[in-house]
Amino acid sequence: MSFNWINAEEFSFNSFLLMDRWMVRMICNKYVGWDEFCDNLGIALAHNPSVAWYFAHKSPESKPAIEQMIAKAPKNLPPHEIRKAEVFVIHAMETSVVYVYPDIMNQNCDYINAWDKQLLFELADFTDKVVLDLGSGTGRLAFAAAEKAKRVYASEPTDRLREYMRDKIKRENVDNVVVVDGMIEQIPYEDNSFDIVMSGHVVGDNYDLEIAEMSRVVKNGGYIIDCIGEDNRKREADEELIKRGFESFYHASKSGGDIYRYRKLVNK
Incomplete structure (x- = not known):
């Protein structure tokens, strides 16, 4: 369900570097059966190694799922395809993204x-x-x-x-x-x-x-x-x-x- 609290295109994928362990765990494990989400998350993580590293170390229990998604991600994608995957994940996780921007949360929710x-x-x-x-x-x-x-x-x-x-x-x-x-x-x-x-x-x-x-x-x-x-x-x-x-x-x-x-x- 989309709440339209944010415009995902305006947010950096680095926003996920501000998230807590429970949020990383939820993002990486709760949506295992949602193939479109997992495919896009895999692309975004594969092309954002700092976020992938942070996810794996912040939530060690999620590391197998992270590695699996990255391994399935296509390589050598053009920048616009990578950004498309990032925006998909940011939009899907908007209720988590606003948690790390409290002023936006207060204003838009x-x-x-x-x-x-x-x-x-x-x-x-x-x-x-x-x-x-x-x-x-x-x-x-x-x-x-x-x-x-x-x-x-x-x-x-x-x-x-x-x-x-x-x-x-x-x-x-x-x-x-x-x-x-x-x-x-x-x-x-x-x-x-x-x-x-x-x-x-x-x-x-x-x-x-x-x-x-x-x-x-x-x-x-x-x-x-x-x-x-x-x-x-x-x-x-x-x-x-x-x-x-x-x-x-x-x-x-x-x-x-x-x-x-x-x-x-x-x-x-």
Whole structure:
């Protein structure tokens, strides 16, 4: 699915040198069955040895896949064919590319720039709460919650996004947001640490594991919240969340999308 957040032709393939291990691993291994993508990635890597070297060393577990794609790539291609392959990969991976350009992400991603923080505040009382935001991105949820919460821990596995949030904290003198590294599958906190655990555009790869981890670190009587941003997508309610005890809250976005937010009261 294309979101048209970027014009791929305007970006260098060297953008991939800014990516973290988990992103490299995803790019090299998640799309094994998509032959067109793998063929173009192989061409792009074969003709960008610095990126190929970085991929193989940043994500050693991806090295066999990288070597296989490069070995299949045709040699002696003209520059315009190489660039065509690069643009194909950049466009296909636009949701990863914007992660390493946080200002562009904030500016072009409708789920961030069209979002109203009142949509979060309707789901729970954040006053004086200790909050964990998983997959914080540029801090859409974290900085909103920080206006009321005692402290917010913004957990984000992407280095460029963590640094963006840290710069914002310094620039705006925010004193109750702590930026940390971490993945939703292995939350690096003790049991029963938070009054509210929230996320947006994160849950869904492994519902049981993700929700089990969120439930582990939230206090008895606390809330788990899933609050996506605004977009123009037509969607149905997430039945996987509903059958696991989440309430759903629907509204139509200004751009015509179907937006569902979710909340679960945790009783242990």
